Amino acid sequence: MFSKIIHIAGRECRQMFSNPIYFFCMIAFPIFVVSFFTTLMDDGQPVELPIGVVDQDNTGTTRHLTRMLDGFQTSHVVGHYPNVNEARNAIQRGEIYAFLLIPKGTTAGLMSQKQPKISFYYNGVVMLAGSTTFKDLKTISTLGSAAVGKTKLSMLGKTDKEIVAFLQPITIDLHMISNPWANYNVYLSTTMVPGLLMLFIFLITPYSIGTELKFGRAKEWMGMADNHPLIAMLGKLLPQTLIFLIIFLGFEFYIYHVMGFPHPGGVLPIILLGVLAVVSAQSFGAFAFGLMPSLRMSMSVCSLWAMVSFSVAGATFPVSAMDAPIQALSWLFPLRHYYMIYQINIFNGFPIEYAWIHWVCLLAFAILPLLVMRNIKRSMLEFEYMP
Amino acid sequence: MAFIWGKEMKMTVKDEGVLIFFILVPLLYPLLYSWIYNNEVVREVPVAVVDNSRSAESREFIRKCNASPDVDIAYYCKNLEEARELIGRQRVHGIINFPSDFAKNINRGTQAHVALYCDMSLMLNYKAIYMTVQGVSSRMNSNIQIEKSNGFTDRDDEITTKPLDFDEVQIFNPTGGYGNAILPGVLILIIQQTLLLGIGLAAGTAREENRYGYLVPISRHYNGIFRIVGGKSLCYFMVYCILSAYLLLVIPRMFGFTIMASAQALIGLMVPYLLSCIFFGMTISCMIRYRENVMLIVVFTSLIFLFMTGISWPKNNIPAFWQGVSWIFPSTFGVRGFLTISSMGGTLNDIKPEYEALWLQVIIYFLTTCAVYQVHINRVIDHVTHFGKHDK
Structure with a gap:
């Protein structure tokens, strides 16, 4: 039996060498994807986002405010506009993401205690840029208020400690567990890249099975396994498993070891998850083909599954905020379980049993193809390729 | 030209695979996507x-x-x-x-x-x-x-x-929601990706059905590049005019996304966008040897294109190298332009750089498409003359 598997695996290797698409989808594109995402967000957080100022007051105080804003790491004042309309147009042209409006009489009002009002407008369409600039502008406004209070209090002879305690009686000590930099590379690359790697596995698996039918080699393939579908499948998928494992574990080595992404959970869950992700994705692809033994249909379904995965994995928008039917459907996507296991066991470092149900689900995906073995055999021996 | 257009139209309806990508996916996928994000914000x-x-x-x-x-x-x-x-x-x-x-x-x-x-x-x-x-x-x-x-x-x-009062105004996204921010971009991207898939699939089929693996059949109808390119692209363009109307006018209204585009701006952006997507797809399609390969090549790019548009990670923070790469693809300018005119109510004047880039792409990809088809026609002609000599 083993010799048969090895024999079929050897045949598979020859096929992979002869069709360049395998090289691209199993090695070239995955490496491209990994380097794209990790270099794209290399800054970790958006920095020096362009913002504008509409300073109609134009006094020393307001200019100081503008300078402070410019001094923040995330904001960069690139334009001064005479009025709101021009600043809004600049947002529409994509030149700035937000602007601060300081109306005429702000400084005078501040001095005479008339509670003047400044406003900031930020673009809600590019969400990350909008919320980042919003944070800076909010800090500036709070600091502006605090500066006034501070001057008044030190005039009364209060010490710095008293002033701080008066201005901010309660402060918040924020602890961002595992990702204290709010690093978006850590946040997004750890789910998006595995999702894309699984997409390649999703597609290559039915492609390699389906092309046996397409090129009329199915009977030869089955014959080599004495018409035993399990042996045929094992032999066929084995070389692919090995290549994808190298790619997937290589990716994990790169982000966790070389890039130093946080992984308090340790090495064991990382390796286990890598192996299980590859195997379950392959199994899902094989299962899809077994259900619909048509190359095009199974690949279309796998494409759809892979693309929807990115949304229902819940890494960007939480699954708990989606409608109930979608919450239920999310269990059918391997990437959802990958993400849950990643964040519980690797990112937050809880023991494996905390995410046991997701491990079980991934294992269940891995044995799915056993259900359709007979179907695969029948299709290989009886079906003709239909475009 | 009319013959090729008619043949391509017939194929779009008859070929199940092309039908899926040209009609079914653009019709249903946005519905699913909008449903996933329809709660917009995270509460409780x-x-x-x-x-x-x-x-x-x-x-x-x-x-x-x-x-x-x-x-x-x-x-x-x-x-x-x-x-x-x-x-x-x-x-x-x-x-x-x-x-x-x-x-x-x-x-x-x-x-x-x-x-x-x-x-x-x-x-x-x-x-x-x-x-x-x-x-x-x-x-x-x-x-x-x-x-x-x-x-x-x-x-x-x-x-x-509060000696200094302040107001915070989030503009162009009244709900402050996730769907409202990300879906307009996704809709535009769906147009490009389904076009690439459909055109690639059609080209793959044409090559497979051809006895010698050529993109262009040996027929007297197919002896001018402009006829072939014109006929095919006209077919795709007509189908996608209707689909774009559905994607960009119907879907956002069904789910209540911000939509402020004027007809003039929308047409001004979408015409070059569709054309550049079509010619880009036709250029790429020459690389498709087997019809199913197109899925392997195109599907994974969707996420990469989406990130390149700057809809998630702001475009000012995209490294210069990837900025340069992103200019190759119509979706980069299409999405940025659409966000400006539709989500932010801009005019055609506000997206001048985008639509100029798109028209430039239309010209470049039209020329490359012609070049690619010329190569294939030459091969067919070589083939015919070669075999012709043999027969004598």
């Missing part, structure tokens, strides 16, 4: 409380957090260890911890601390919790200041706590 994120202070002040803080729309105080824990356990079990996404001297510090006039622990595996949850807790603390701070400042009137108190 569960949080655990570890209250070592057990004072009126700490309870006021907790009550105010619970009353906010974004946070739900789901559990009270004895200690941090217990609360950490709840994070591991995914019951809560944050912990608010009051130290035992919390109330004492407030009343004594020294600074009191609240520790907030956030699960960082989901930025939107973190944002909801952090913003809420910060808001509550600043409101309580104001009340404490008012008590201490002995103002004469309410107006005095207001001014003491």
Whole structure:
């Protein structure tokens, strides 16, 4: 039996060498994807986002405010506009993401205690840029208020400690567990890249099975396994498993070891998850083909599954905020379980049993193809390729 | 040209694969996508409380957090260890911890601390919790200041706590929602990706059906490049005019996304966008040897194209190299232009760089398409003359 598997695996290797698409989808594109995402967000957080100022007051105080804003790491004042309309147009042209409006009489009002009002407008369409600039502008406004209070209090002879305690009686000590930099590379690359790697596995698996039918080699393939579908499948998928494992574990080595992404959970869950992700994705692809033994249909379904995965994995928008039917459907996507296991066991470092149900689900995906073995055999021996 | 157009039209309807990508996916996928994101914002994120202070002040803080729309105080824990356990079990996404001297510090006039622990595996949850807790603390701070400042009137108190008032206005996204921000871009991207898939599939089929693996059949109808390119692209263009109308006019209205595009701006953007997508797809399609390969090549690029448009990671922070790469693809300019005219109500003038780039792409990809087809026609002609000699 083993010799048969090895024999079929050897045949598979020859096929992979002869069709360049395998090289691209199993090695070239995955490496491209990994380097794209990790270099794209290399800054970790958006920095020096362009913002504008509409300073109609134009006094020393307001200019100081503008300078402070410019001094923040995330904001960069690139334009001064005479009025709101021009600043809004600049947002529409994509030149700035937000602007601060300081109306005429702000400084005078501040001095005479008339509670003047400044406003900031930020673009809600590019969400990350909008919320980042919003944070800076909010800090500036709070600091502006605090500066006034501070001057008044030190005039009364209060010490710095008293002033701080008066201005901010309660402060918040924020602890961002595992990702204290709010690093978006850590946040997004750890789910998006595995999702894309699984997409390649999703597609290559039915492609390699389906092309046996397409090129009329199915009977030869089955014959080599004495018409035993399990042996045929094992032999066929084995070389692919090995290549994808190298790619997937290589990716994990790169982000966790070389890039130093946080992984308090340790090495064991990382390796286990890598192996299980590859195997379950392959199994899902094989299962899809077994259900619909048509190359095009199974690949279309796998494409759809892979693309929807990115949304229902819940890494960007939480699954708990989606409608109930979608919450239920999310269990059918391997990437959802990958993400849950990643964040519980690797990112937050809880023991494996905390995410046991997701491990079980991934294992269940891995044995799915056993259900359709007979179907695969029948299709290989009886079906003709239909475009 | 009309013959080729007719043949291509017939194929679009008859070939199941092309039908799926040209009609079914653009029709149904946006519905699914909109459904996933239709709740727009994250509400009532569960949080655990570890209250070592057990004072009126700490309870006021907790009550105010619970009353906010974004946070739900789901559990009270004895200690941090217990609360950490709840994070591991995914019951809560944050912990608010009051130290035992919390109330004492407030009343004594020294600074009191609240520790907030956030699960960082989901930025939107973190944002909801952090913003809420910060808001509550600043409101309580104001009340404490008012008590201490002995103002004469309410107006005095207001001014003491907030000498400089400020307003925050989120523009162009009234719900502040996720779907509203990301879906317009996705809709535009769907147009490009389904076009690439459909055209690639059609070209793959043409080559497979051809006895010698050529893109262009040996027929007297197919002896001019402009005929072939014109006929085929006209077919795709007509189909996608209708689909674009559905994607960009019907879908956003069904789900209530911001849409402010004027007809003039929309047509001004979409015509070059569709044409550049079509010619880009036709150029790429020459590389498709077998029809199914197109899925292997195109599907994974969707996510990469989406990130290249700057809709998620801001475009100013995309490294220069990837910026350059992104200019190759129509979607980069298409999405940016569409966001401006539709989500932000811009005019055609505001997206001048985008539509100029798109027209440039139309010209370049039209020429490359012609070149590619010329190569294929030459091969066919070579083939015919070669075999012709043999026959003699």
